[in-house]
Amino acid sequence: MTSLSSSETFKKFPSRIDSYLYIYRRIEEYLVIVKQSTYWTWAIESNVKQLKDRLFESLAQVFMTNKGLQPNLCAKDKGQLMKMNMIQHLMSMTKIDKQTMNIFFVLCKLSFQSSILIDDHDRLRWKTIISNIQNFGITLQEFISNYIDYELAFREFPFDVPGFIELISKNHPLKYSQESPFRIFIRLCKNLNLNNEEFFEQYRTLFENGIKQKGYKFEYVGDLFSLVGRHDRIFDIYFTIYATNVDLNDLWTMFIYICTNSELNETIQKHLISKLINRTVHASIEDFLRYAKLSEQCMMKLKTEYRPRFLNIFEKIFDAFINIQLTEERYAHRFSESDLKKFLNIGLEMSLTHDLRRPSCLLIIRRLIFQRDTRLVSIADKIKSLFKKLNDFDQDICENNDPMFMIQDEWLQDYLLIIPEDFLRYFNENVYNYLCNNHQNNRWTIYIWKKMIELSIIKSKAENMNEMLFKLNEWMNIVKHNVYNINDTLTIILIISLFELIIVKYTKSILSLPNINNIIDFILQARQEQIHQIDTKQVDEFIQNAEISIQQILLLQGKFYFN
Structure with a gap:
């Protein structure tokens, strides 16, 4: 021990460390033998411990003085190296602090050198070394800073990602540190020349x-999601982990935070849409309305150039939510009329296009207006209810949106009529007058009535056409709508549809028609008024053919067609 303290010996120490380390091991072996024959070994053990401490201090001093380039093992013999067992010295250190840090690093260097010489295929790893440490008296940053000070010592075995991950797991920055731990990790990766993507691949657990x-x-x-926002795979991995392990409220709060604090590039948009849809489609009505309110407030805070990106994300989430909730009855029955109107407003306002033709908006409209009420049995009650719903619907929407591009034929299947039976059975004077007095010239109501009549006629059988026309003509008398009135919109639509879909299509001559004077009068009056987009050319041809038939009769040249 005295020789290790002399300046002369210290100068020669770097070239003799193998000898000192080997001698120390032999002394340990001798101590084991002595302890087998006597219990009075405490003085010897104390001296051996002092020798070890002095030896390690000398190693650390050489290490510091030479910036880690010294000391180095000179021995090449595997047997001798195994006897020295440098790794055992290293593994005996389970605590690191500022006083022992240099000893730790010099033992790391010598252990790596020994490991390579003994078995290059099963060499020592940084992860193994770090996992052995049980107590850190220094911070993560201090550890890396000390390593970098002596980085030259580890050129052949640099600190790697698995070792860094293990170090973080053992010595993680505190939750409430003043700096984001993820920014610390990225900065330290740069200092260590580690690949960020490789680091985050392994940090995920x-x-x-x-x-x-x-x-x-x-x-x-x-902040982490902003930092990795340009790395598609890493963002996907980490946002998936987050979205899977937090409750939906926290996920939406994070969504708002990311949208407010990042550029919302295509990578971020893609993964936000995917993960938010996956978690949100089964949310409650109340929760989604709250999320929509948060989103509306968020949008007002965004830079103008980012708002379209945000709305694109919200639209996709909204569409997916509505598609699931209104197509699966286990969810759909929970929506009240008020709820549906709120969601329709959200769909229109929180949108890039404000287009009512979006599938989600159409689903809401169908549920709001055309959903069948099982309590209503007769077709008359169903249609009266439909007219009422249309009157209660937002009239600005009706006025500004062409129903031809909104209303789908399949929505009307529950409202189709058996003609003429349903008119005669259900549409008495009171019922029909109710419809005529309550359509309010609503653009959508008029269109829907027209489509209902057309689809009902098409559904009817062609061989019963004359009977249909005759009975409807009589029905007009019953309900007192047998005299043409330009304001009798529903009846005019009915007659024009009968003319275009039955009379023109199936009648060879006016002489083959039954006595339908009311219907004919409406056709002629509508032609004269040129209303409701009546095909005037067809009416003119019909009149011309009728005149020719009459002339032929008068000249006894016509052919008679009887019912």
Whole structure:
């Protein structure tokens, strides 16, 4: 021990460390033998410990003086190296602090050198070394800073990603540190020349555990998503972990945070849409309305150039939510009329195009207006209810949106009539007058009535056409709508549809028609008024053919067609 303290010996020490380390091991072996024959070994053990401490201090001093380039093992013999067992010295250190840091690093260097010489295929790893440490008296940053000070010592075995991950798991920055741990990790990766993507690939398990245990400050996690926002795979991995392990309210809060604090590039948009849809489609009505309110407030805070990106995300989430909720009855029955109107307003306002033709908006309209009420049995009650719903619907929407591009034929299947039976059975004077007095010239109501009549006629059988016309002509007398009135919109639409879809299509001559004077009068009057887009050319041809038939009769040249 005295020789290790002399300056002369210290100068020669770097070239003799193999000898000192080997001698120390032989002394340990001797101590074991002595302890087998006597219990009074405490003085010897104390001296051996002092020798070890002095030896390690000398190694550390040489290490510091030479910036890690010295000391180095000179021995090449595997047997001798195994006897020296440098790794055992290293593994005996389970605590690191500022006083022992240099000893730790010099033992790391010598252990790596020994490991390579003994078995290059099963060499020592940084992860193994770090996992052995049980107590850190220095911070993560201090550890890396000390390593970098002596980086030249580890050129052949640099600190790697698995070792860094293990170090973080053992010595993680505190949850409430003043700086985001993720920014610390990225900075340290740069200092260590480690690849960021490789680091985050391997850090994912620690991140997941941290999320589950609420070990990260919310803002720091949000900051992480901004930091990796341009890395498609990494963002996907980490946002998936987050979305899977937090409740839906926290996920939406994070969504708002990301949208407010990032550029919302295509990568971020893609993964936000995917994960938010997956978690949100089964949310309650109340929760989604709250999320929509948060989104509306968020949009007002965004830069103008980012708003379209945000609306694109929200639109996709909204569409998916409505598609699931209104096509599966287990959800759809929960929506009240008020709820549906709120969602329709959201769909129109929180949109890039404000287009009512979006599938989600059409689903809402169908549910709001055309959903069948099982309590209503007769077709008359169903249609009266439909007219009422249309009157209660937003009239600005009706006025500004062409129903031809909104209303789908399949929506009307529950409202189709059996003609003429349903008119005669259900549409008495009171019922029909109710419809005529309550359509309010609503653009959508008029269109729907027209489509209902057309589809009902098409559904009817062609061989009963004359009977249909005759009975409808009589029905007009019953309900007192047998005299043409330009304001009798529903009746005019009915007659024009009968003319275009039955009379023109199936009648060879006016002489083959039954006595339908009311219908004929309406046709002629509508032609004269040129209303409701009546095909005047067809009417003119019909009149011309009728005149020719009459002339032929008068000249006894016509052919008679009887019912």
